[in-house]
Amino acid sequence: MSNKYHIITFGCQMNEHDSENIGGMLEDMGYENCDDKDNANIVILNTCSIREHADERFYGKLGQLKKKRLGDPNYVVAVCGCMMQQEHIVKNMKKKFPWVDIIFGTHNIEEFPRLLQTCMEKRSKVKEILSDRDLVPERLPSSRLYKYKSFVNITYGCNNFCTYCIVPYTRGREKSRSIDSVISEVKFLVADGVKEITYLGQNVNSFEDPDGRDFTDLIYETNKIEGLERIRFMTSHPKDLSDRLIKAYADCDKLCNYIHLPVQSGSTEVLKRMNRKYDRDRYLGIVRKIKEMVPDITISTDIIVGFPGETEENFSDTLDMIKEVKYDSAFTFLYSIRKGTPAGEYDDQIPEKIKHERFDRLLNDINKITADKNREYVGRIEKVLVEGISKNNKSKLVGRTEGFKLVSFFGEANLIGEIISVRIINANTFSLEGEML
Ligand code: SF4
Incomplete structure (x- = not known):
């Protein structure tokens, strides 16, 4: 029976891809992927530090491994990713989670097989974090999702x-x-x-x-x-x-015909304090040019609500912005202090209550726009890359249009991986329904 690994990934696609590479390296070492952390021999947590919420979820998941790790000397727990690049977090980890076997960072994931071998041969804790790297890693093995x-x-x-x-x-x-x-x-x-x-x-x-x-x-x-x-x-x-x-x-x-173009705020004043290096007019100018060149483009964005100093007027600029651009979708985030960043030191932090109230208003407006945009698709024929079986209805498939819209439709599993034509027959706020042609 081969050894098994289980990876828990937090955060963005970069992390997801790093996890695919870690999985690929482990498979080259003879390990097999496993869905259950309790049946694995090695568990890796790939952390994200971009939002407070991801930090909290990481500590929660890590805590769940303690009992198994302390009761099984052959169980290996490794932690990597962005959080491990922050000194205060690694210090805290060593104090509160001394049973973690391997800690490594974002600049040396290709070294993971060596770190694992050292840990297992010497039965010792291993920590290796580089502050940066000169060369980019090329063609790491990958266990693709x-x-x-x-x-x-x-x-x-x-x-x-x-x-x-x-x-x-x-x-x-x-x-x-x-x-x-x-x-x-x-x-x-x-x-x-x-x-x-x-x-x-x-x-x-x-x-x-x-x-x-x-x-x-x-x-x-x-x-x-x-x-x-x-x-x-x-x-x-x-x-x-x-x-x-x-x-x-x-x-x-x-x-x-799709672009993710993070705006973060519709207020020039806030964008300046965010150091985004564009203002509201320049952003809108870019959107205009894109729409002229590609009239059927879909646009998504990221928006941060409650950045330090954000006034009600600044926030209204963001609400106006989403109405003007008419985003197809938006990832909305409540601003949270990240230790070590300039904005974390700003003394005009926005009270949680106001942040939440603005967040709800933004979400309400965005969802209406998204639903309206989706309704425009009803009756159209779209090319869909079939991605898998729907979680909500096992006899349905799901896939993405060129514009990254999620579509569900009845079909056989042998179509997974094919690009097929689908007529859109119904629109929901976050997805479309279609029928295969
Ligand atoms: S562009 Fe700005 S938000 Fe994006 S990763 Fe760089 S610093 Fe962070």
Whole structure:
């Protein structure tokens, strides 16, 4: 019987992809993935520090492993990810969770097999955290969540220092891979059955490869790959969104008509204090250009509510903004202090009650817009990449349109991984219903 691993991932797609790589490395070592932490020999928690909520959930999950770990000397608990890049958290971990076997960070995940071996051979605790890295890891093994779609990391780290964000401190300065190496990875994935790739990075559109080629060059190159059907990317920063990239939407048939363009606030004043490096007008100008070039594009965004100093007037600007852009969807977050960030020190923090009240109003408006936008799809025929069986109805399949809308419809499981035509027959707030053609 082979050894088993179980990974618990918190946070963003970068973390999800890191977990796929950790899984791939463990499988190369002969381990098997396992859904149940209690039946695994090794459990890895890949942490996120972007929001308070993820921190809390991590400590809760870690606490659940204590009894099993202390009762079973062969059970290994490893912790990695963004939280481990923060000194005060590692200190706290060593004090409160001394039974954790391995602690490593975001800059050395490729070293995990060595750390695991050291821990098991020497029966000792292992901690290895680097403050940054010079080289980006290339082509790590990966245990992909999906056979027919894949994440591909193109940049690591971030140079933007938005004042609320911990990422530049936990993921280090931005580094880009070379276009040649990215393209060869995508070709390898396509040969392995992948139809859709999502380029990943904290700020993908500031990508610049060692030869000076930029993100738009990468998109044009990727579009030439035979057998690949869809290209997505996330996350893009409005300040780096070039006219060339907007034009690539018209030129590149594989680039999906979808963009995630985080606005964070509709108020120029708040954007300045967030250090976002664009203002309300510039953002709206970019959206206008995108819509002119790609009239059927779907746009999603991130919004933070209750940033320090946010006045009722600033918040109204955000409400106006969502009405003007008419986002297809929005990820909304309550601002929470991240220790070590400039905004965490601002002395005009917004009381929780006000934050929650604004959050509810925003959500109410966003949901109405999302539902209206979805209703526009009824009667249309959409190309859908079938992703799996619906959780709510086992005889239904679910998939994504080019515009990243979730669609459910009746169909057989052998269609999973295929791109099929679906007529939309009903619209809900967060999803569409369709029938296969
Ligand atoms: S762009 Fe801003 S929000 Fe995004 S990772 Fe970088 S610092 Fe954080």
